[in-house]
Amino acid sequence: MQFLPLSEFQNQDTQLTTRQREVLLLFLLGAEDDEIARQLYVTNDTVRRHLSDICKRFSPDDEQRFNRAQLVAHYARYRPELFRDSLLYAQSTLDLVLSYHQDAPPEQAIAHPLAQALRTVCPNCLYADKNLRMISGGRKQIQDALRHTKALLVLFSPTSDEETITEEVRLATAERLADTPCQVIMVQIDRPVQSMNHDLRYYLRGAQILTCLSSQDSAPLIRQIVERLQNQPLISSPPTPLVSTPAIAPPATDETVLPPVPIAEPELPTGTVTLTSAFYVERPGVDDRCLEEIQKPSALIRIKAPRQMGKTSLLARVLHQAQDWGCTTVVLSLQLAERDRFESLDTFLFWLCAQITHRLQQPITQLKDYWAENTILGSKTACTDYLETHILNQIPEQLVLGLDEVDVVFEYGKIASDFFGLLRAWHEQAKSYEIWQKLSLVVVHSTEAYVSLPTTQSPFNVGLPIELPEFDASQVQALAQRHGLDWDATAVQQLMEMVGGHPYLVRLALYHIARGEGSLPQLLADAPTDSGLYSDHLRRLLWTLEQYPELGQAAAAVMAAPKPLALDPTVTFQLRGLGLVRSHGHQVASRCSLYRQYLQTHLAKL
Known part of the structure; x- marks a missing residue:
């Protein structure tokens, strides 16, 4: 059989759609057509059509049409890592993981020839390119490999996704499952060390940092890397730098602890934590669970928590990662809707469709014409048909809609009943209609709104529920270090006894202390007063309780009680929604000393 040249194979491989990649990966792993259809919620005919289209793409011409066997042979030759089960592949102890985004210049000029050269000297290598990250299961495969690989080689340029690289280096170093340490080498392409974010600099302690001043001068660098692999395996001992650039810091030992060094001035915690902020804290089991779920067709994630717990910041990161995987993303905050948009369901759904259309840069006139002709069918039907016909059918990628x-x-x-029922119906449509598998939803809401509901349940209980937890002591201490504060466990405990692990309350304290605007003892003394740092936060909670006297009386009883109390289930549900109490079995107690001291004083006056 005549093989396509590598360059032509790579060119066609990079042009596969996200859905084609999902089908292809399962096919290469040995799944039959019906199994692929079951896993991807599509029909057997759809699977056969995708595989036929893939074969046609690689065919030199119509007379030399690829069959499935030829497709397998080419991927076995040029992308052998795709054939291996991710966990077994990782646990076989890879020699090397090469991390790069091959379709993003200036990495492109280095990534292709480097990957080709490495295949001749390092066959047990995983190529973590953008294509592998986009396919179903690809991210999990990379994560497993990073925890076991003997070495990690990263290409880092101004167009690289710094958050993804930070996470990969963290997995290879801080969450390593293999017994031996991972040798990390980073090749910086037109990018200085000083531009790295705080976390990446921390995880790269002791790593070899190589500098490539221009992607046009890549040949000597590639040649030297290959020579090192041939003459002295990269995995046996750390190589000396190929270009004279010192390591960021000496390797950590049992005797030396190298805390992170802040790379930015303290940020006042207002609103969303930006994607580039050094002060965002990932929650284990939350961030990664969301990123895993959003890769699935027709995903529906429901993020809930009291105010200022980080819901919108998490939403921003989920949408950013989805966009990096090739999805189209739209985010809408319903706070932007004027009150008159809620006069009727028809008015609200028209506004919703208009916002989506506008953010996708499509003409609003098409919506006006469609709505005028079809609202006789009912606004929910008109909205659904419009999304299917004019949105989902018009974009080739997955659409991730974030509703904040x-x-x-x-x-x-x-309106709430009909609207949430409509979201539920869209999610269910995907089980019967393939086009609706292209729509994924991330819905964000504050649980403080529960105080107005005469029930013990949220009005929307579909999809994967994500309830944001508070920070634990290790996360608070890490945040203190990022603010340049050399706190021990006692200082962390003192702050958490007052405010718990509430993200906003913790960050507000660290911000003011880091700026020299008071000491920790001063802050703790003034915290539960109307002149303290948290006065606005506390007065808002007090105002809410004053609007609902029965709820205020229940809160007063909890704050004054020396031990947890049992309350009416509806009241418990509402107080938990406000973030004022934590559950102890069927009983509740004050969430933190700040709430107990402040509310015990002020609720007694009611």
Whole structure:
């Protein structure tokens, strides 16, 4: 059989769609057509059509049409890592993981020839390119490999996704499962060490940092890397730098602890934590679970928590990662809707469609014409048909729709019931209609809105529920270090006894202390007063309780009680939604000393 040249194979491989990659990966792993269809929620005919289209793409011409066997042979020759089960592949102890984004200049000029050269000297290598990250299961395969690989080689340029690289280096070093340490080498392409974020610099302690001043001068660098692998395996001992650039810091030992060094001025915690901020804290089992779920067709994630717990910041990161995987993303905050948009379901759904259309840079006139002709069918039907016909059918990629602040709808009972029922129906449509598998939803709402609900349940209980937990002591200490504060466990404990692990309250304290605007003892003394740092936060909670006297009386009883109390289930549900109490079995107690001291004083006056 005549093989395509590597360059031609790579060119066609990079042009496969996300869905084609999902089908291809399962096919290469040995799944039959019906098994692929079951896993991807599509029909057997759809699977056969995708595989036929893939074969046609690689065919030199119509007379030399690829069959499935030829497709397998080419991928076995040029992408052998795709044939291996991710966990077994990782646990076989890879020699090397090469991490890069091959379709993004200036990495492109180095990535292709480097990957080709490495295949001749390092056959047990995983190539973590953008294509592998986009396919179903690809991210999991990379994560497993990073925890076991003997060496990690990273290409880092101004167009690289710094957050993805940070996570990969962290997995290879801080969450390593193999017994031996991982040798990390980073090749910086037109990018200085000083531009790295705080976390990446921390995880790269002791790593070899190589500098490539221009992607046009890549040949000597590639040649030297290959020579090192041939003459002295990269995995046996750390090589000396190929270009004279010192390591960021000496390797950590049992006797030396190298805390992170802040790379930015303290940020006042207001609103969303930006994607580039050094002060965002990942929650284990939350961030990674969301990123895993959003890769699935027709995913529906429901993020909930009291105010200022980090819901919108997590939403931003989920959408950013989805966009990096090739999805189209749209984010809408329902806080932007004027009150008159909630006059009727028809008005609200028209506004929703208009916002989506506008953000996708499509003409609003098409919506006006469609709505005028089809609202006789009912606004829910018109909205659904419009999304299917003019949105989902018009974009080739997966659409991830992020809906923030949906608790705004809670107070409009009839609209809320119909709207959340419509979201539920869209999610269910994917089980029967393939086109609706292209729509994924991330819905965010504050649980504080529960105080107005005469029930013990949220009005929307579909999809994967994500309830944001507070920070633990290790996360608070890490945040203190990022603010340049050399705190021991006692200082962390003192702050957490007052405010718990509430992200906003913790960060606000660290911000003011780091700026020299008070000491920890001063902050703790003033915290539960109307002149303290948290006065606005506390007065808002007090105002809410004053609007609901029965809830205020229950809160007063909890704050004054020396031990947990049992309350009416509806009251418990509402107080937990406000973030004022934590559960102890069927009983509740004050969430932190700040709430107990402040509310015990002020609720007694009611």
